[in-house]
Each structure stands twice: as structure tokens, then as C-alpha cells.
Amino acid sequence: MDRLFLFSLFLSLALVSSVVASTVGDGEYASIIVDDTLIRQVVSSSHGHDDLLLNADHHFSLFKTKYGKTYSTQEEHDHRFSVFKANLRRAKSHQLLDPSAVHGVTKFSDLTPSEFRRNHLGINKQKRHLRLPSDANKAPILPTKDLPTDFDWRDHGAVTGVKDQGSCGSCWSFSTTGALEGAHFLSTGELVSLSEQQLVDCDHECDPEEYGSCDSGCNGGLMNNAFEYILKSGGIEREQDYPYTGKDGTCNFDKGKIAAKVSNFSVVSIDEDQIAANLVKNGPLAVAINAVWMQTYIGGVSCPYICAKNQDHGVLLVGYGAAGYAPIRLKDKPYWIIKNSWGENWGESGYYKFCRAGRNLCGVDSMVSSVAAIHT
Numbered sequence: 001m002d003r004l005f006l007f008s009l010f011l012s013l014a015l016v017s018s019v020v021a022s023t024v025g026d027g028e029y030a031s032i033i034v035d036d037t038l039i040r041q042v043v044s045s046s047h048g049h050d051d052l053l054l055n056a057d058h059h060f061s062l063f064k065t066k067y068g069k070t071y072s073t074q075e076e077h078d079h080r081f082s083v084f085k086a087n088l089r090r091a092k093s094h095q096l097l098d099p100s101a102v103h104g105v106t107k108f109s110d111l112t113p114s115e116f117r118r119n120h121l122g123i124n125k126q127k128r129h130l131r132l133p134s135d136a137n138k139a140p141i142l143p144t145k146d147l148p149t150d151f152d153w154r155d156h157g158a159v160t161g162v163k164d165q166g167s168c169g170s171c172w173s174f175s176t177t178g179a180l181e182g183a184h185f186l187s188t189g190e191l192v193s194l195s196e197q198q199l200v201d202c203d204h205e206c207d208p209e210e211y212g213s214c215d216s217g218c219n220g221g222l223m224n225n226a227f228e229y230i231l232k233s234g235g236i237e238r239e240q241d242y243p244y245t246g247k248d249g250t251c252n253f254d255k256g257k258i259a260a261k262v263s264n265f266s267v268v269s270i271d272e273d274q275i276a277a278n279l280v281k282n283g284p285l286a287v288a289i290n291a292v293w294m295q296t297y298i299g300g301v302s303c304p305y306i307c308a309k310n311q312d313h314g315v316l317l318v319g320y321g322a323a324g325y326a327p328i329r330l331k332d333k334p335y336w337i338i339k340n341s342w343g344e345n346w347g348e349s350g351y352y353k354f355c356r357a358g359r360n361l362c363g364v365d366s367m368v369s370s371v372a373a374i375h376t
């Protein structure tokens with residue numbers, strides 16, 4: 001491409017973004033305006049040629065082979081193919097509305113959005129504002145000046161391998177063990193994989209205010225309730241002593257096999273610098289997010305133009321980067337590094353990168369907790 005063209009493109013883009021930024025002072029409002037124009041643009045350009053949709057048959061065969069999918073009847077097969085095609089169209093629109101990520105066929109492409117929500121998420125929360133368990137503290141405000149520009153707890157040995165919750169709404173238990181595995185590593189120097197199944201089977205801790213919002217295995221739960229449960233029960237076993245089955249079962253907790261203990265836990269303020277400071281100081285954090293963009297996510301930094309703040313999925317924040325993607329403002333932007341519990345064959349080897357947009361996108365900043373472990 002010709003230099004002059006690139007330069008004028010750059011100029012006009014810079015002009016557009018500075019006009020938007022200068023006419024509207026408030027950050028959140030400005031971004032909504034930007035979002036709105038972009039949404040209209042991408043919607044009007046989305047009727048064009050589309051290989052994925054035209055070759056849906058072929059992509060469905062590849063999908064079945066890659067993920068070993070078989071369907072028991074022809075009806076089921078045809079139904080799954082129509083769901084698959086609907087998901088191709090969704091992936092296409094996700095791609096347009098989330099251009100810094102790559103969206104397409106994933107192992108969840110034969111599930112309807114409601115099947116996906118029911119079987120692969122699991123945050124149990126109806127109300128926007130929850131009261132916290134009695135032992136939850138508010139995290140103290142930490143200094144943020146000298147934080148590293150990039151940070152990843154995987155580089156420090158505080159993160160176990162990616163696990164897979166299977167068809168069970170137990171995300172909350174993986175987020176909980178991930179945070180405690182990190183805290184235990186910080187207090188003992190030992191990385192021990194901890195038991196989600198103990199939480200699925202034994203933790204029925206309830207939100208103190210919301211009737212019916214109790215941790216309930218494959219039907220969902222909350223990380224703060226689970227920290228409260230581990231605190232009260234005395235501790236949690238190792239993964240290998242109480243292995244994951246992905247099904248609700250009867251509690252089989254053996255106090256003699258406790259491998260890690262919660263000392264205290266805190267909720268972190270919604271401020272992204274505070275989240276980063278708590279991450280660096282206390283280890284990986286349990287966070288909740290709206291997972292609507294994750295069913296079609298393949299890689300890159302997800303930063304959708306729009307995303308509601310109702311979180312339905314518990315994950316683990318393990319790090320951040322300063323410059324991971326360049327949206328319209330032509331400047332590299334920071335992002336979070338998130339460990340998920342859908343196996344290594346989802347996302348970037350099991351991980352999700354999500355923009356640190358400074359506006360609680362997808363609710364990622366508003367249910368963040370930090371845990372400390374007792375040195376055992």
C-alpha cells in the first residue's frame with residue numbers, strides 16, 4: 001500500500017478519535033458513542049461474502065472430527081448442524097463487534113447459547129449487589145506506582161495447568177481453587193493442585209442475603225461463598241486425593257487430608273489499578289465475567305464494543321500485559337490474562353485475553369476477590 005494513503009488514513013482516524021474524545025469528556029460516555037457508530041458500520045457491512053457460512057457443511061465435518069463429536073440419531077445430527085450454522089453466524093457478528101480477538105468455530109459450536117450457559121458456566125447470582133460472607137474483608141487500598149508494566153503469575157510458578165470443568169456449572173469451584181493454589185504457593189513455596197470436587201460435593205454455603213443463592217455444585221456457586229466454606233471446614237484436599245468427576249456427588253471430605261487452608265479473603269475495589277496491585281501482591285485473583293463472547297473465542301485480546309455487566313462465569317486472573325492489541329485509537333492497549341476451566345483445547349491454550357478497558361467491560365472489575373493461605 002502506498003505511504004501517502006496510509007498516512008492520510010492515519011490522519012483521518014486520529015482526527016475522528018480526537019473529535020470524539022474532545023467533544024465528550026467522560027470516558028465511558030465517549031466510548032459508547034464510538035461504539036455506536038462502529039456498530040452501525042459493521043452491521044451494514046456484514047451482508048457480504050462469507051466462506052464460513054457458505055461452506056458450513058465442510059466446517060461441520062472438520063468440527064466433528066476435531067472434537068470427536070458423534071450424534072446418536074439423524075435428527076440429533078441435523079439439529080446440531082442447524083445450531084452449528086447459527087453459531088457460525090454468531091461468530092461472524094462477534095468478529096465484527098470484537099475485532100481485536102479471533103472468533104470462529106470452537107468446541108462449543110454445536111451448543112445453543114442457553115445450553116452453553118447451563119452446562120459450562122456456573123455463577124449463581126440473581127441480584128446485582130450481593131452481601132458478602134461474614135468473613136470477607138474489604139481489601140486495603142494498595143500503592144500502585146511501582147507496579148511492573150507486564151506481569152504473569154505463570155512465570156513465577158504460581159499457576160497449575162489448565163483444568164476442564166466438563167458439562168457441569170462448576171466454574172466457581174475452579175476459580176476458587178485457582179486463587180487458593182496461588183495463595184498457598186505464595187505462603188509455602190509449593191504449588192499444589194486443589195480439589196474442585198470437594199467444593200462441588202461439600203460446599204453448600206449461601207449468600208447471607210439472597211434466598212436460594214447457595215453454592216450448589218454443577219448448578220453454580222460463588223467464589224466468596226467457597227472461600228467462606230473452606231475457612232469454616234478447615235481446609236481443602238489435593239486434586240489427586242479428591243479427584244474431579246464433573247458430577248454432583250455426596251461429600252467425602254477427609255479432614256486428615258487437608259492440603260491448603262484459607263487464612264482470610266477480601267473483595268477488591270472495582271479500580272483496575274487496585275486489581276493489578278492486589279494481583280501482584282496476593283497472587284491470582286478470583287474474578288467473574290460475562291461469558292457471552294467466550295463461546296466463539298479462539299484467540300487474541302477480546303474487547304467487545306458492548307458487553308453487559310451481568311457476570312455468569314468464574315475465572316482466574318493471573319496477569320496482565322501493557323500492550324496487546326491496537327483498537328481504533330491506534331495505540332497499543334493493556335489487557336488481562338485470564339485462566340479458564342474449559343480445557344487446553346479452548347482459547348489460547350485454555351486462556352482468555354481480555355482488554356483492560358477501564359470501564360468494567362463485561363463486569364470483569366466488579367466481582368474480584370483475593371485470598372491468603374495459612375502456611376501449613
Ligand SMILES: *[C@@H]1O[C@H](CO)[C@@H](O)[C@H](O)[C@H]1NC(C)=O
Pocket residue numbers: 137139140263264265266282370371372
Ligand atoms: C489477610 O490479612 C492480612 C493481615 O490483616 C492483610 O494484610 C491481608 O491483606 C489479607 N489478605 C487478604 C487476601 O485478604
